[in-house]
Amino acid sequence: MALGKLRVHFRNAAGQVLEQPTGRYIIIRYTNGPRRFADLQTLLGHGKQLLALRQWHKVVGDHRRMTPFTPAESAWVTDCWLSMPRTRMREFFGAVLLPADVLGRIPTEQAEGEAIANALTYRLFAEESEAAAWLEQLP
Numbered sequence: 001m002a003l004g005k006l007r008v009h010f011r012n013a014a015g016q017v018l019e020q021p022t023g024r025y026i027i028i029r030y031t032n033g034p035r036r037f038a039d040l041q042t043l044l045g046h047g048k049q050l051l052a053l054r055q056w057h058k059v060v061g062d063h064r065r066m067t068p069f070t071p072a073e074s075a076w077v078t079d080c081w082l083s084m085p086r087t088r089m090r091e092f093f094g095a096v097l098l099p100a101d102v103l104g105r106i107p108t109e110q111a112e113g114e115a116i117a118n119a120l121t122y123r124l125f126a127e128e129s130e131a132a133a134w135l136e137q138l139p
Contacts, residue, residue: 010046014039015066017047023136025058026050030066040073044081058135060128062097082120093138094122095131 006027010017015030028047047059069077082092125131 009050010043012039012043014043015062017043017050019050019054020060020132023058023132024054024056025060025132025135026054026056027060027062029062032065032067034067037070037073037076041076044077048081057091058093058095058138060095060097060131060135061122062128064097064099091121091139092119093135094120095135096122096124097128097131098124098126100126 006018006020008016009019009026013031014035015028018027018029019025020027026047028043030043051057051059123131123134125134
């Protein structure tokens, strides 16, 4: 696991974007409670900008305290945020952190396997250290 110090890149009511320079990935850590759609779009927009600026292709999505996405937010994330052109980024990897009780209700093969959603190859984790270790072994 990378030992570099996390840097806060951006924060608002929806969460914060952190950068892990040693591991060459970002963390999007969502806050709990209701959020405005515009705040979510701004938060994820800053995450996307940081990935492009650093020419990185790995992200930890920390959903452990987050209120689940609304259908409109889910659609926007899938249709807009994850639609990064392949010409700008080789592969795109995401480690999704879920609360342990939620992760325990997901079928084992889904929780332990890799999945692909749009341009993102992702894996589910309960612990940030496991997520970081998985991202750091990727190219």
